[in-house]
Amino acid sequence: MKNKIKSIIFLLLxxxxxxxxxxxxxxxxxxxxxxxxxSELKNKTFSAQIQKIRTPAGINVxxxxxxxxxxxxxxxxxxxxxxxxxxxxxxxxxxxxxxxxSAIENMAPEKLREFxxxxxxxxxxxxxxxxxxxxxxxxxxxxxSSMNIISQIFNSPSFNEGEMNIVxxxxxFAKTAQSENEKEIFDEFSRRSLYKNHPYSRDKIASIEKIxxxxxxDLRSYMQNYFSKENLVVGICGDIDEKEAxxxxxxxxxxxxxxxxxxxxxxxKPDFSKKKYVFERKDFSQNKVMIAAAGVARNSPDFYxxxxxxxxxxxxxxxxxxxxxLRGKRGLTYGAYSWLQISDKAPFLKAFFETSPNNFAKSVKxxxxxxxxxxxxxxxxDEFDHTINYLLDSYNLRFASTMGISSMxxxxxxxxxxxxxxxxxxxxxxxxxxxxxxxxxxxxxxxxFIFISVGDIGYE
Amino acid sequence: xxxxxxxxxxxxxxxxxxxxxxxxxEAESFFLDNGMQVVLIENHKAPLIKQMVWYRNGASxxxxxxxxxxxxxxxxxxxxxxxxxxxxxxxxxxxHGVQSNAFTSNDYTSYHQxxxxxxxxxxxLLEADRMHNLVISGKNFAKERxxxxxxxxxxxxxxxxxxxxxxxxxKLWGKHPYSRPVIGSTxxxxxxxxxxxxxxxxxxxxxxxxxxxxxxxxxxxxxxxLAEKYYGKLKSRKNFIPAEKYEHTPQKTKQTFxxxxxxxxxxxxxxxxxxxxxxxxPKEAMELEILAEYLGADKISPVYKELVEExxxxxxxxxSNGFSARGYDLFYVVAYPKDGTxxxxxxxxxxxxxxxxxxxxxxxxxxxxxxxxxxxxxxxADNPSDAAYIAGEMISGGMSLKDVNNYDKNILNxxxxxxxxxxxxxxxxxxxxLGILLPDENHLSSDKEGKDEK
Numbered sequence: 001m002k003n004k005i006k007s008i009i010f011l012l013l014x015x016x017x018x019x020x021x022x023x024x025x026x027x028x029x030x031x032x033x034x035x036x037x038x039s040e041l042k043n044k045t046f047s048a049q050i051q052k053i054r055t056p057a058g059i060n061v062x063x064x065x066x067x068x069x070x071x072x073x074x075x076x077x078x079x080x081x082x083x084x085x086x087x088x089x090x091x092x093x094x095x096x097x098x099x100x101x102s103a104i105e106n107m108a109p110e111k112l113r114e115f116x117x118x119x120x121x122x123x124x125x126x127x128x129x130x131x132x133x134x135x136x137x138x139x140x141x142x143x144x145s146s147m148n149i150i151s152q153i154f155n156s157p158s159f160n161e162g163e164m165n166i167v168x169x170x171x172x173f174a175k176t177a178q179s180e181n182e183k184e185i186f187d188e189f190s191r192r193s194l195y196k197n198h199p200y201s202r203d204k205i206a207s208i209e210k211i212x213x214x215x216x217x218d219l220r221s222y223m224q225n226y227f228s229k230e231n232l233v234v235g236i237c238g239d240i241d242e243k244e245a246x247x248x249x250x251x252x253x254x255x256x257x258x259x260x261x262x263x264x265x266x267x268x269k270p271d272f273s274k275k276k277y278v279f280e281r282k283d284f285s286q287n288k289v290m291i292a293a294a295g296v297a298r299n300s301p302d303f304y305x306x307x308x309x310x311x312x313x314x315x316x317x318x319x320x321x322x323x324x325x326l327r328g329k330r331g332l333t334y335g336a337y338s339w340l341q342i343s344d345k346a347p348f349l350k351a352f353f354e355t356s357p358n359n360f361a362k363s364v365k366x367x368x369x370x371x372x373x374x375x376x377x378x379x380x381x382d383e384f385d386h387t388i389n390y391l392l393d394s395y396n397l398r399f400a401s402t403m404g405i406s407s408m409x410x411x412x413x414x415x416x417x418x419x420x421x422x423x424x425x426x427x428x429x430x431x432x433x434x435x436x437x438x439x440x441x442x443x444x445x446x447x448x449f450i451f452i453s454v455g456d457i458g459y460e
Numbered sequence: 461x462x463x464x465x466x467x468x469x470x471x472x473x474x475x476x477x478x479x480x481x482x483x484x485x486e487a488e489s490f491f492l493d494n495g496m497q498v499v500l501i502e503n504h505k506a507p508l509i510k511q512m513v514w515y516r517n518g519a520s521x522x523x524x525x526x527x528x529x530x531x532x533x534x535x536x537x538x539x540x541x542x543x544x545x546x547x548x549x550x551x552x553x554x555x556h557g558v559q560s561n562a563f564t565s566n567d568y569t570s571y572h573q574x575x576x577x578x579x580x581x582x583x584x585l586l587e588a589d590r591m592h593n594l595v596i597s598g599k600n601f602a603k604e605r606x607x608x609x610x611x612x613x614x615x616x617x618x619x620x621x622x623x624x625x626x627x628x629x630x631k632l633w634g635k636h637p638y639s640r641p642v643i644g645s646t647x648x649x650x651x652x653x654x655x656x657x658x659x660x661x662x663x664x665x666x667x668x669x670x671x672x673x674x675x676x677x678x679x680x681x682x683x684x685x686l687a688e689k690y691y692g693k694l695k696s697r698k699n700f701i702p703a704e705k706y707e708h709t710p711q712k713t714k715q716t717f718x719x720x721x722x723x724x725x726x727x728x729x730x731x732x733x734x735x736x737x738x739x740x741x742p743k744e745a746m747e748l749e750i751l752a753e754y755l756g757a758d759k760i761s762p763v764y765k766e767l768v769e770e771x772x773x774x775x776x777x778x779x780s781n782g783f784s785a786r787g788y789d790l791f792y793v794v795a796y797p798k799d800g801t802x803x804x805x806x807x808x809x810x811x812x813x814x815x816x817x818x819x820x821x822x823x824x825x826x827x828x829x830x831x832x833x834x835x836x837x838x839x840x841a842d843n844p845s846d847a848a849y850i851a852g853e854m855i856s857g858g859m860s861l862k863d864v865n866n867y868d869k870n871i872l873n874x875x876x877x878x879x880x881x882x883x884x885x886x887x888x889x890x891x892x893x894l895g896i897l898l899p900d901e902n903h904l905s906s907d908k909e910g911k912d913e914k
Contacts, residue, residue, distance in 0.1 A: 027542045030589075032552055032582050042578040044507040044677065068505040069842045102759070113759040114828060120835030139838050166768060169775040173796055176725045182618040283723070285618040286610075317560075318538070319550045328547070331606025334614045354614050386555050393557025396576045399506035401843035 048399060050409065052419045055246045057254035061234045062409040062419060063245050066402065070140040072238035073406040074248060077133040077414055079233065080344065081226035084129040084199035085265055091206025092222035093127030095214055098171060100125045100134070103163045104152040112149070119146050123153065129200055130344045132226065133410070136252075137403050140239040143248070151251040159216035168211050175205045185281070186288040186454045193277035193452055194292060198268040200346055225261045229253065235409025238402045268346035270294075272448040279454040286354040287455030289364060291371060293444060295340050295347035298415040304432050305440035306349070307340060308391070312383045313374050313445070314338030314351050316390065321370050322351060332359045336367070342415075349444050357459035364453070375445035378438030391429045484868060485841045487851055488680055489861040492688060494696040495668025499855060500683045501675040501847045509676035510848040511583045512572040513591070514856035516671070516786075517664040517703040519644075520566040520637035526656050528608065528644020531564040533657045535604045537571065538562075541593040546600065549586055556582060566638050567703075567786045568856045574845055577677045584690035591665050591694060601654045609650065612643050620721040621728070624897045631717045632732055632893040634710045638788075666697035671856050675848035705858075706787035709734050715893045722900040729807050730895040731793040733886050737785040739858030745783055746870045747879045748791055752781040753829040754879075755793070755817060760828075762817040763810070773797060773806050784857035791886065803896045811887070811894075818883045826876040833871055 036042060053061040083093050101116070101123045103109045116123065119142040125134040136150055178184040188203065195201035205211070232253060236245045272294070296302045307315075314322035314337045322336040336353035351371070355363045379387075398408055412421050489499045522529040538560075540546040553560040558575040571590075573583045616622045626641050633639030643649070672691060674683050738745035755761050756779025759769075767774045775796045782789030793814065797806045840846050854864045863870070886892075 029543055029545070029548065030585060032585065035581050035585060036556070036579065039578060039581045040682070041580055041678075044577055046507045048506075066505060068503070069838065071838055071842055110759050110765070113757070114832075117757065117760070117832040118828065118835055120838060122836075122839070137839070139835065142835075162769065165772075166775075169772075169798060172799070173726055173775045176799070180620055180723055180725050285613050317550060317554050319547065319554055324547075327607055329603070331603040331610070334607060334611040354610075354618075356610060356613055359610075386551075389555050390557050393555075393576055393579070394559070395557070396506055396508055397557070397559065397574060400508055400574070400845060403842075 046396060046399075048405075048422050050412070050419045050422055051242070053242060053246060053249075055250045055254070057229070057250045058258075059229055059232065059234060059249050059253050060413070061236055061245060061249050062413055063235075063242065064237045064405055064409060065240065065242075066237055066405070067239045069402060070239045071137060071402050072140055072143060072240045072248075073135060073137040073236070073403045074252070075133070075135045075235045075403070075406040075410040076253070077131045077233050077410050078227050079131050079231040079414055080260070080262075080264065081132045081231060082128045082130040083202055083204065084345070085226070085262065086222065087262060088218070089199070089202060089206070089210075090218045090222070091210045091214055092218050093132050093226075094205055095167060095171065095211070096219055096222065097126040097132065099159075099163070099167045099219070100157055101153050102167070103158040103160055104149070105156045105158045107149075107152075109160075109163055112153075115146070115149060121146055121150065123150075129202075131414070135403060135407065137406075143240065143244060147248060147251050150248075154252050155255055159219060164216070168214070171205055171211045172208050175203075175208055175211065178205065182284050182286065182288065182454075186290075189277070189279045189454050190290055190292075190452045194270050194348075194450060195268050195346065196271070198346070199265055200268050200343070224257070228257045228260045230259045232256065233410045233413035235406045235411075235413070237405040237409060265345060268343075270346065270348075270450060272450060275449070275451055277450065277452045278457050280457050281454055282456045282458075284455040285356075287357050287360045287453060287457065287459075288354050289352065289360075289367065290452040291351045291367065291449050292452065293349045293446070293449040295342070295349040295444065297347050298342045298417075300347075302440050302443070303340075304428060305436040306444055308384065308387050308432055308437045309374065309379060309441040309445070310338055310340055310349065311387045311390070312379050313370070316387075321374070322353070322367065325366050325370055326353060326355075326363055330366075332363045332366070357456035360453075360455070360457065360459060364451075371445055371449070372447070374441050375447070376442070378441045379434070381434060384434045384437060388429060388432065392426055395426055484837050484850070484864065485847050487861055487865060490684060492667065492692045494692065494694055496670050496672060496687075496691050496694070497855070498672045498674070498683065498687045498691075499851055499861065500678060500680055501673070501841075501844070501851055502678065502680075503675060503841070503844045503847065504677050505842075505844075507577040507677045508574070508844055509577045509580050509583075509674060509678060510572065510574050510844040511580065511587065512570055512673040512675075512848045512852045513587050514568050514570045514671045514673065514852045515664055516568055516669050516856050518565050518567045518569055519640060519642040520706060520786075521664070521703045522637075522640065522644070522660070523656070525648065526652065527640045527648040528642075528652060529656050529660045530569055531643050532605060532608050532649070532652055533660055534562045534564045534569050534571075535608060536596050536601065536657060537590050537594060539600045539604065540595050541590050542595055543589055543593060544586065546597075549590070552582065552586065558583060564642055566642060568853075570852060570856075572848070580674075580678070581686060581690070584686060588690045588694055591667065591670065591691075594661055594665075596654055596657065598654060601657070605649060605652060608643065609646065612646060612649060616641070616643065620723040621897065623721065624719045624728075624895065625730070627719060628717055628730060628732065628893060628895040631715060631895075632710060632734070632891070634712060636708070636710050637706055639710075662697070663701075664703065666700055667691060667694045668696045668700055669702065671852060673848045673852045673855075675844035675851070703786070705739070707740060709788055710891045713889070713891050716896075717893055718896045718898065720898045720900040724897055724899045727797040727799070727801060727803050727899075728897040729795040729797060729803055729810060730897070731795075731807075731810070732893050732895070733791040734788050734891040735782070735791045735886060737787065737789040737857060738783055738854070738863070739786055740788065742863065742870070743878070744882055745781075746874050747882045748781040749783065749833065749871065750826060750829045750874050751818075751879055751883050752779045752791065753833055754821065754825055755779045755814060757829070757832060762820070763813045766813050767795070767806075767809060771809070773801055773809060777810075784853045784859070786857060803898065807894055807896065815884070815887055818880055818887070821876055821880055823876045826874065826879065830871055830874070834868055837868060
């Protein structure tokens, strides 16, 4: 009898071992690293070299020639000319961003529009708080025939009343639409809470009264004062040679004054001692939450280490700490993220998420705990290695679109990263040390943060 | 002198402007033995690759009262498989710099990654694996359902415009499957069970129902070899029945829907017409592409000129054509009336202006619209992500590769008189709805709740 039991146990154990072996063989994780190591696609090399050009009109251009698709893109920025820098606060930068390209002298607006569309000329102008920027993209075949018109859009806008009124009506609509949107309401509240009387607290779109009263004089005066060669950066990419790039740049910008006529603005000093700003809105569907702490400028020695710490905390994808704890493990939010805001006058480290009112208290507790944990414990070696790898391996994604590249070339100049930046960027990443990341995490993920929330905060 | 020269130069250009040589892209395609279609769009700008796997099924294939199934499954596809434990998929992608995401529509579900070309084999391995080996634990299912509930609150319920559009579609399509929101209603999301999702997965996730799009720095022989290596070994599901094409229209022909919401501050008028997609009627679908451009082009459209510039009733309008649905699609006109406008009067003026514009449409208008469409095609080929998306949407909607590659030629073949007769028929006969979004206030007393017109 005993032997029979022993045999049964033996058989069961053997069967169990057999199942475990089968399961291992059938379902073990394939060796992804080995597959990639052996892949025939692994050795494709690529290098993009910025060429620095100076035009006869004295404008510096970062230029990257790429003939793979017959299109051209020019991006530019007038630094320190955005919403916060406008002295009169008339709303001119945003208005001009909407208006430019709609009317020029000697041509009816409708003809101009037809010309642009039939020739595939895409123009885009916009104002941020810091800068006024623009982009012109077009098929290579149409460059010569359209250079004159493109130049006029920028150099000879016609501020006729009819077109001005149309833009006014659109801006008033957009301004009103902001008050329908929960996220826009939150953004406005957070801006006012963080910046108080600093120009960064201004509304993105000026008040309806200001929109109605803006005049041609305001717009021309803004252009004269804020658009100059001194604060201009230009990036060009695409199927265009150096001679044509020079010609296009000077067609647009050679008539600009040499120097900027306005003054710098003061540094914003958010009050981190007033730690909490809450706006009770029981009608909100989702509560919105932000944690905002002091950040770093792009050229700070802490930039790269803090960048890595932020990537791990909430900067990238679904496997960040914030998303893992709030979303993946508990289903408390659709998404949580954090970022380094590199404003000229108020660099921030910010985190944001939305959650339903019943999850609010729990979610805030978890987010604050993760923030604190980052400050005290830093990141692990695994997290660090993983993130460095991500930053190196995803480097080429920035070369996906001609328009994206020309914008990047302008930004490289804005932040003074140098014409060798593309060549050296991965070296900067490789030089980052785990200890530096943890020192930065301790320094910036501290308890000096401002907490902002809008929604049904008092939910019971 | 300079001005004269410029005006002359422009006049010459306008007179002699010809159709630019435009091509959406030159895609190539082949099929694996298991029925999976593979499409390659070469782009050698940089060593990059976009991989998209499109399944020819979406929210319209959710079972009745089980809305949101396709979308919830899309979320759960990131959780884990028999070979990759929970969280490993995101971990592997992120470690290797792969950007990964997915989306669901009425007609299809798509999973996609964008990365350095050296990562393609890992992307293929993981994407092929989750086509057949998905694992959903009860705990993960409940968490993901909670996430989708949060998504619905964040994306739909926090916006009166999205809520309005959801209700408008529901009203227009009636009992048709396109009436249901892709994400599902709140009640449906809460009532979904793991088995609902697994049933859907087992029904549709099979190679003969999938299209693999590869756009980037890859040649055809390598694409064939790798597609075969990773996807070729997947067995097609037996007794697979493709998703229904829903080649029927809603029953009601003309409806009006007025929606008031206290969060609304701006007025909006939306006209939706049920129209055939390319899949159902290629000729009409191409005509609708040109009609949308003719009626909607900013500053040029005759409707814009009349209602924005001359009469100042609207601040703007946009017109779009759905084009690539499996069955019928939607032709949209969205208008933004100025504050204080009587929206019902404005809607009538909009309808009249559209009708008038169609009636007086000339060959010159048609040619101009064609040129505008063709001039912008070159930009789509620039970014592999854009090219993959456009190709995937068209092909999974039912277009052949030849039709995709000949998009430009098909545009050129459209005739003005055909557009006009098709468009007038659309205005009068096609199922349609007029939607008006209003603030919940009393000052607009001239606007009253409309009734359904049969």
